Every structure is written in structure tokens, then in C-alpha cells.
Amino acid sequence: MPNTLEGDQKQLPRYPLASVGNALRLLLMFRTNEQVRLSDVSRELDVANSTAHRLLAMLAYHDLVQQIGTSRVYAAGPALIEVGLATVADLDIQARARPFLEELAARFDEAVHLVALERGEVHYLDAVESTQTVRAVTRVGSRLPAHATSAGLALLAELPAPELDVLYQPTIARKRLDTALTEIRTRGYAIGGGEVISVAAVIRDRSPRAVAAINVAAPAQRMPTPRRHQLAKALIDATTRLATGLPS
Incomplete structure (x- = not known):
């Protein structure tokens, strides 16, 4: 039995x-x-x-x-309360962000993801998949190293230096990461390369603190430079509109 x-x-x-x-x-x-x-x-x-x-x-x-x-x-205790509040916060941002994910997916027909940063990893909270046969797929609930994703880089760019120091040791790789994060702060969005290209922008609450990020991902052959810029503009517009409905 x-x-x-x-x-x-x-x-x-x-x-x-x-x-x-x-x-x-x-x-x-x-x-x-x-x-x-x-x-x-x-x-x-x-x-x-x-x-x-x-x-x-x-x-x-x-x-x-x-x-x-x-x-x-x-x-x-405070740790147990923190876990509960983090779950509620994730559910709240998922509900608020969902219409914007659907809007971007309908407009571009590419995979759109909602991502949160958790101790050096990104956690995929929600997604709207592309209807195309060849598409980027990342399962909801997946976790990846933050520095390996566009959404993770966008969120890391929001962290102050002391918090980055906790996550990454001072190595040559860290210097390259710092350079990439500086570029992201300057242009306002992140781009990840490879066989799959993704573009990401952060969602800020009214404080304005970055609470999550949205990225759009597609096979590289469907992501020429002009389209990346178009996606970046659409993402910044969507995350800005979304931010107006978030509490501080």
C-alpha cells in the first residue's frame, strides 16, 4: 500500500x-x-x-x-512572512502584467515572458507563447542565471554596486558584466544574443523600484536590428503604462 x-x-x-x-x-x-x-x-x-x-x-x-x-x-517569523509576501507580490504582478504580455504577443507573434529576479537567478512567472512553428520556448517556473538572459541583465542593471558585489566576485567576467550593465542603463533596455535573440525592459513601481521585467524572444533570423529597436520601443511603452497601475 x-x-x-x-x-x-x-x-x-x-x-x-x-x-x-x-x-x-x-x-x-x-x-x-x-x-x-x-x-x-x-x-x-x-x-x-x-x-x-x-x-x-x-x-x-x-x-x-x-x-x-x-x-x-x-x-x-520574518523569513516566513517574507516568503508569503513574495508569493502575493508575484501573483499581483502576474495579474497586472498579463494584459500587457498578451498585447505584445498579439502584436509581434513572438514569445513574451514576465520575469522576476531572485538572488542572482531569474524566475519565469508567466508567458504568452508564439503561434509560429519555430519559436522560443521557456517554461513558466523555470529559473536561469540572471546574467545569461536579457531580462536578468535588465534587472541586474537596476541593482546598486554593493548588491552586485554579493552576487558576483571581482573577476574579468565581472568587469565584462559591469560594462554590459552600464550600456543597458544608458539605453534603457537589454538585448540577449545567440540562436535566440531577446529584448527586455524592467517594470518599475511608483517608488520607482524595478519589480520585474518583460522580455520578447524569437529565433535570431526573425530579429534583425530594426526589429529589435521596434521591440525595445514597444516594451518600454508597455512597462511604462503598466507601472502607472502599480503601488509604490
């Missing part, structure tokens, strides 16, 4: 880790409780108080929970 979660039809992994499962179940308690007591955790997980305390201590170390004073009461 396959392992299933109690009261659920989900199949457990073949070799479940009880300690990881307990930690995750503990975090899920905050879906319905603003605060949990040590005794609540012990009872919910069916473990001794000492085991519950060790789980809470490890989660507190990673800022996923926080102890209320010196009591045995715990609340969601």
Missing part, C-alpha cells in the same frame, strides 16, 4: 524524513493560528515537549518562527 497523508489522497515520498515532515507540519499550523504554544505543537505533531522545543528552536534560528519574549508561545 502506498504511503498517504492522513485524511488526504496525496502520496508520501518513498523514503519520508519524519523530522522534515514535522517541521513543515509545524509551519502549516500558522495557516490558522497567529500564535502557537509549545504544548500545541507537541500535541499536533504527537511528539514530546523536548522534541517540539528542538523543532521550534531550529525554525527560530532560521527566522521562520519567533519566540514571544521568554514565553513558550511562538509566532510566524
Whole structure:
């Protein structure tokens, strides 16, 4: 018989880790409780108080929970709240950006992507694919090194030097990256080359902070220089219009 979660039809992994499962179940308690007591955790997980305390201590170390004073009461920690807020922010930008992605895809019939920067990687949040037989394809949910994509370069160009220093060590490759980012800041958009050419521009909120980027990608044979400039102009127009509806 396959392992299933109690009261659920989900199949457990073949070799479940009880300690990881307990930690995750503990975090899920905050879906319905603003605060949990040590005794609540012990009872919910069916473990001794000492085991519950060790789980809470490890989660507190990673800022996923926080102890209320010196009591045995715990609340969601800043890291857990940050994860939740980041998810909400992604959903919000996806909903707001979707009409603009569809507009660009309808106009150019090329793949259009919504991308966010996450610790040196780009995360593909949404996409509208081209209807053409030969087309650029990147799956929603994919992650790639930021410096390897036009959208990633556009977003990296928005970072201050100290943040770039955290992501990239001072090497010859870093010097080339800095040169490329300076060019992107000057012209206001990024271009990625190769068999697939992509053009990207950032989306700013009213602060104005870059929160994501939109790129249009196509096989190189359909991306001569004049069309790249046309796409760049359309992207800047779309991201500017989109920005007017974003909060600061």
C-alpha cells in the first residue's frame, strides 16, 4: 500500500524524513493560528515537549518562527512572512502584467515572458507563447542565471554596486558584466544574443523600484536590428503604462 497523508489522497515520498515532515507540519499550523504554544505543537505533531522545543528552536534560528519574549508561545517569523509576501507580490504582478504580455504577443507573434529576479537567478512567472512553428520556448517556473538572459541583465542593471558585489566576485567576467550593465542603463533596455535573440525592459513601481521585467524572444533570423529597436520601443511603452497601475 502506498504511503498517504492522513485524511488526504496525496502520496508520501518513498523514503519520508519524519523530522522534515514535522517541521513543515509545524509551519502549516500558522495557516490558522497567529500564535502557537509549545504544548500545541507537541500535541499536533504527537511528539514530546523536548522534541517540539528542538523543532521550534531550529525554525527560530532560521527566522521562520519567533519566540514571544521568554514565553513558550511562538509566532510566524520574518523569513516566513517574507516568503508569503513574495508569493502575493508575484501573483499581483502576474495579474497586472498579463494584459500587457498578451498585447505584445498579439502584436509581434513572438514569445513574451514576465520575469522576476531572485538572488542572482531569474524566475519565469508567466508567458504568452508564439503561434509560429519555430519559436522560443521557456517554461513558466523555470529559473536561469540572471546574467545569461536579457531580462536578468535588465534587472541586474537596476541593482546598486554593493548588491552586485554579493552576487558576483571581482573577476574579468565581472568587469565584462559591469560594462554590459552600464550600456543597458544608458539605453534603457537589454538585448540577449545567440540562436535566440531577446529584448527586455524592467517594470518599475511608483517608488520607482524595478519589480520585474518583460522580455520578447524569437529565433535570431526573425530579429534583425530594426526589429529589435521596434521591440525595445514597444516594451518600454508597455512597462511604462503598466507601472502607472502599480503601488509604490
